[in-house]
Amino acid sequence: MAEMNGNGNNLARASRNLLGDIGLPTVIIAVFWVLTLVAGHFVGISMSTLVSDTIKRAGMNGILVLAMVPAIQSGTGPNFALPIGIVCGLLGLVTAIEMDLTGMTWLLTSFALALPLAAAVGYGYGKLMNAVKGSEMTIATYTGFSIVALMCLAWLMIPFRNPKMGWFIGKGLRETIQLDAVGGAQILNNFLLFTVGDVIVPTGLLLTFAFFAFLVWLFFRSKLGIAISAGGINPKFAQAAGLNIDRNRVLANVVSTILGAIGIIVYSQSYGYAQLYTAPLMMAFPAVAAILIGGATASRAKVSHVVIGVVLFQGLLTTALPVANEIFVGTDLSEIMRMIIQNGIILYALTQVKRGVQ
Amino acid sequence: MSDSLLQFRNISKSYYGNSVLANINFDVRKGEIHALIGENGAGKSTLMNILFGMPVITGTGGYEGDVLIDGEKISFKSPHEAMYAGIGMVHQEFMLIPGYSITENIKINREITTPNPVSRIFGKRLETLDMASMNADARKALDKLDMNIEEFTQVAGLPVGHMQFVEIAREIDKTGIKILVFDEPTAVLTESEAQNLLAAVKRLAAKGIGIIFISHRLDEIISVADRVTILRDGELVATKDIKDTNAVEIAALMIGRKVAIDRVQSDRRRISDEIILSLKDLHVGMPGEMVRGIDLDIRKGEIVGIGGLAGQGKLGIANGIMGTYPARGDVVFNGKPMILGDPRAAMASGMGFVSEDRKGVGLLLNESIELNIAFTAMQVGNKFLKQGGPFRFQDDDGIRKHALKMIKDLDIRCESPVQHAGSLSGGNQQKVCVARALTQDPVFLFVSEPTRGIDIGAKKLILDLLLKLNEEEGMTIVMTSSELAELRSICDRIVIVCEGKVEGVLPPDASDAEFGLMMSGSRGGKTEDSPERSADHG
Numbered sequence: 001m002a003e004m005n006g007n008g009n010n011l012a013r014a015s016r017n018l019l020g021d022i023g024l025p026t027v028i029i030a031v032f033w034v035l036t037l038v039a040g041h042f043v044g045i046s047m048s049t050l051v052s053d054t055i056k057r058a059g060m061n062g063i064l065v066l067a068m069v070p071a072i073q074s075g076t077g078p079n080f081a082l083p084i085g086i087v088c089g090l091l092g093l094v095t096a097i098e099m100d101l102t103g104m105t106w107l108l109t110s111f112a113l114a115l116p117l118a119a120a121v122g123y124g125y126g127k128l129m130n131a132v133k134g135s136e137m138t139i140a141t142y143t144g145f146s147i148v149a150l151m152c153l154a155w156l157m158i159p160f161r162n163p164k165m166g167w168f169i170g171k172g173l174r175e176t177i178q179l180d181a182v183g184g185a186q187i188l189n190n191f192l193l194f195t196v197g198d199v200i201v202p203t204g205l206l207l208t209f210a211f212f213a214f215l216v217w218l219f220f221r222s223k224l225g226i227a228i229s230a231g232g233i234n235p236k237f238a239q240a241a242g243l244n245i246d247r248n249r250v251l252a253n254v255v256s257t258i259l260g261a262i263g264i265i266v267y268s269q270s271y272g273y274a275q276l277y278t279a280p281l282m283m284a285f286p287a288v289a290a291i292l293i294g295g296a297t298a299s300r301a302k303v304s305h306v307v308i309g310v311v312l313f314q315g316l317l318t319t320a321l322p323v324a325n326e327i328f329v330g331t332d333l334s335e336i337m338r339m340i341i342q343n344g345i346i347l348y349a350l351t352q353v354k355r356g357v358q
Numbered sequence: 359m360s361d362s363l364l365q366f367r368n369i370s371k372s373y374y375g376n377s378v379l380a381n382i383n384f385d386v387r388k389g390e391i392h393a394l395i396g397e398n399g400a401g402k403s404t405l406m407n408i409l410f411g412m413p414v415i416t417g418t419g420g421y422e423g424d425v426l427i428d429g430e431k432i433s434f435k436s437p438h439e440a441m442y443a444g445i446g447m448v449h450q451e452f453m454l455i456p457g458y459s460i461t462e463n464i465k466i467n468r469e470i471t472t473p474n475p476v477s478r479i480f481g482k483r484l485e486t487l488d489m490a491s492m493n494a495d496a497r498k499a500l501d502k503l504d505m506n507i508e509e510f511t512q513v514a515g516l517p518v519g520h521m522q523f524v525e526i527a528r529e530i531d532k533t534g535i536k537i538l539v540f541d542e543p544t545a546v547l548t549e550s551e552a553q554n555l556l557a558a559v560k561r562l563a564a565k566g567i568g569i570i571f572i573s574h575r576l577d578e579i580i581s582v583a584d585r586v587t588i589l590r591d592g593e594l595v596a597t598k599d600i601k602d603t604n605a606v607e608i609a610a611l612m613i614g615r616k617v618a619i620d621r622v623q624s625d626r627r628r629i630s631d632e633i634i635l636s637l638k639d640l641h642v643g644m645p646g647e648m649v650r651g652i653d654l655d656i657r658k659g660e661i662v663g664i665g666g667l668a669g670q671g672k673l674g675i676a677n678g679i680m681g682t683y684p685a686r687g688d689v690v691f692n693g694k695p696m697i698l699g700d701p702r703a704a705m706a707s708g709m710g711f712v713s714e715d716r717k718g719v720g721l722l723l724n725e726s727i728e729l730n731i732a733f734t735a736m737q738v739g740n741k742f743l744k745q746g747g748p749f750r751f752q753d754d755d756g757i758r759k760h761a762l763k764m765i766k767d768l769d770i771r772c773e774s775p776v777q778h779a780g781s782l783s784g785g786n787q788q789k790v791c792v793a794r795a796l797t798q799d800p801v802f803l804f805v806s807e808p809t810r811g812i813d814i815g816a817k818k819l820i821l822d823l824l825l826k827l828n829e830e831e832g833m834t835i836v837m838t839s840s841e842l843a844e845l846r847s848i849c850d851r852i853v854i855v856c857e858g859k860v861e862g863v864l865p866p867d868a869s870d871a872e873f874g875l876m877m878s879g880s881r882g883g884k885t886e887d888s889p890e891r892s893a894d895h896g
Binding site for chain 2: 218219221222223224225226227230233234236237239240241242243300
């Protein structure tokens with residue numbers, strides 16, 4: 001009997017721990033997602049389309065969300081300046097187009113060009129974060145905005161001549177560049193693509209995400225990675241242990257910016273278009289929201305939070321939209337609903353930013 | 359008892375079942391200066407918090423017993439009520455607004471105002487300030503203190519001593535002030551400023567105000583007070599007339615014999631004559647624990663205790679040497695001069711540090727015990743690492759093996775090595791901190807406040823552990839602690855730090871009075887003015 005009680009207690013404790021480990025926001029969003037799925041089923045939306053879209057969108061956003069992990073772990077908070085990494089990636093991408101490359105060569109060259117650029121810019125950004133300790137999140141947000149504004153000029157003035165991305169009249173690059181033209185649209189998605197019933201699985205995209213997720217996971221098990229997280233969790237502890245916290249924060253932001261650059265290239269190829277000008281402006285927010293929903297806090301993030309978060313967030317978005325479209329058919333409400341849902345989730349996630357570890 | 363202005367009757371207070379005051383009976387007569395003395399944690403602040411109705415008291419279930427003013431039972435709900443009843447306090451840290459004039463500071467929130475057309479419509483808050491009468495009032499208060507400074511001078515830029523007087527002037531300007539509490543008023547003053555202040559305190563008492571004078575400077579108490587009450591561990595030890603007692607007796611009463619931790623001695627100890635660590639004119643800028651020029655030699659194999667009252671700088675020494683706070687001075691360790699401000703170099707040279715701030719500096723509370731133990735050795739000593747491509751990864755097996763050994767050796771009570779350090783009890787957390795320091799194989803160990811917040815049984819275990827390390831590994835240990843009893847139980851000699859300097863060195867079996875006198879800095883009567891101190895606070 002006593003043993004039974006013991007088991008019962010253990011079970012209760014285990015379930016409590018499980019809830020504590022997952023976190024209430026994650027559970028709430030998950031429940032909400034399931035509800036929209038059920039609603040979607042009743043209004044007659046194809047489940048396989050929803051699942052396919054969810055997988056695809058999770059894969060294409062995954063690396064952008066992954067970019068949050070190093071920044072959070074180092075103590076600078078979520079990387080609200082993700083647009084910095086994004087414009088680096090876009091710059092690599094358009095430069096590779098200008099070099100008239102196509103297909104896989106174009107993709108790999110884009111990575112190769114974006115990487116050193118992002119590293120250099122990330123270094124500067126890391127230095128900036130060290131100079132504004134205590135108000136990183138606000139400064140980061142506006143740094144991101146400023147870079148996007150600055151790049152709006154750059155996209156216009158950049159002396160690229162390739163007709164695949166120029167305006168039909170005048171100078172500068174187009175707002176939206178079709179990647180079909182360079183054979184780059186869905187190039188990763190289509191690698192080893194297969195279908196289960198009606199569900200499409202973009203293997204190459206998922207593998208790329210998995211590969212980078214593994215790299216980040218591995219990085220935080222290295223000596224350097226552990227030092228970076230310790231500085232984020234408890235700077236006083238790290239300082240007493242003789243670590244150079246400032247240097248680690250810079251390094252972490254370099255990694256974060258690089259991931260942002262790679263992330264946007266992967267995103268763009270899946271989307272089929274590269275979006276310049278103001279498109280990157282708000283891109284940090286869905287990424288921040290996703291990782292927070294996944295269970296991260298402003299000072300603690302794991303790769304598992306990225307995976308859970310990006311699936312939930314993108315899943316909810318992809319499901320909620322068609323459902324809203326069906327329910328508010330014939331009105332202009334669907335776009336408004338999209339804004340409300342997306343920003344609602346972001347807002348909710350941001351209220352959780354200071355939530356301590358249970 | 360009719361002349362008693364203020365009476366505490368059988369006051370007891372406990373925080374969450376932890377008794378901090380027990381059956382205190384204490385009274386202040388009209389025109390009397392009553393000194394209150396006791397070590398840190400003896401209950402002085404709690405007693406004053408009760409008098410002022412501080413939220414920390416009312417919010418934790420109030421207190422037992424009665425407080426009487428002029429024979430009437432009172433119970434203040436907030437410091438505001440206490441203020442209206444004529445009780446004032448002069449704080450150790452000034453609560454003044456630098457950009458305001460002296461008058462404005464004295465009259466703040468009690469301004470004298472005259473109505474004007476706007477205030478007639480919108481209410482009292484918009485009335486015009488009557489600067490003339492305010493200045494007059496301020497002048498009166500300043501005159502009472504014999505202070506001939508202009509009342510319209512800005513507070514910013516005044517010498518520290520004058521700021522203290524402005525603070526007092528504000529209190530005595532309050533109409534009907536009956537009782538004035540001075541909380542370590544001379545702590546930040548130079549010698550001459552302190553003399554002026556004491557004279558002013560006497561003048562105030564002569565005007566019939568009852569004064570509670572909290573201080574740990576025995577010479578001051580002897581020179582200014584009429585009676586003294588000594589608190590120790592939340593109990594009232596004695597109330598004495600100053601003329602019937604002396605500094606030695608007060609010091610002895612203040613220290614007392616605490617729960618004795620038996621002194622363990624063994625003949626296996628080896629103390630060599632070789633000096634392992636030598637400090638010359640060490641200054642450390644640790645806020646609240648300033649070190650202002652320490653000279654000290656520590657021999658190999660010794661256990662040296664560093665004691666003293668809180669805020670006197672004893673904690674700054676280890677922190678300065680280990681690089682957690684900025685420091686300057688000549689430090690020679692093992693024959694080699696040390697570069698201060700570099701924790702990594704200090705640890706690499708064979709020093710270990712168990713910080714006094716266990717939860718802040720000592721542990722990663724939400725990480726596993728094993729990571730906590732291995733962390734520093736991994737980061738500084740490059741232990742527990744495996745090469746994997748360009749990166750070095752943690753060696754999980756090695757860490758686990760070592761952690762299990764430490765858990766067994768130090769008897770850390772835990773469920774498993776992956777349990778979070780934050781979920782352990784205080785004593786076991788401390789052992790994890792010690793385990794981490796030991797993992798770096800130090801030859802020299804700084805341990806600060808090793809038993810703070812730990813129950814008595816666990817205290818003994820920690821102290822035994824330190825003694826064992828010293829015996830078996832020949833490790834030199836410098837233990838900093840506020841608890842004299844524990845310093846006396848294992849140290850070979852005890853260095854008492856007062857006002858950032860070494861006040862003296864005592865053997866562990868020196869008398870209570872000697873310790874008490876030295877801790878209150880009243881040995882040999884200090885006369886020198888220390889201008890640097892006012893600079894620190896100015």
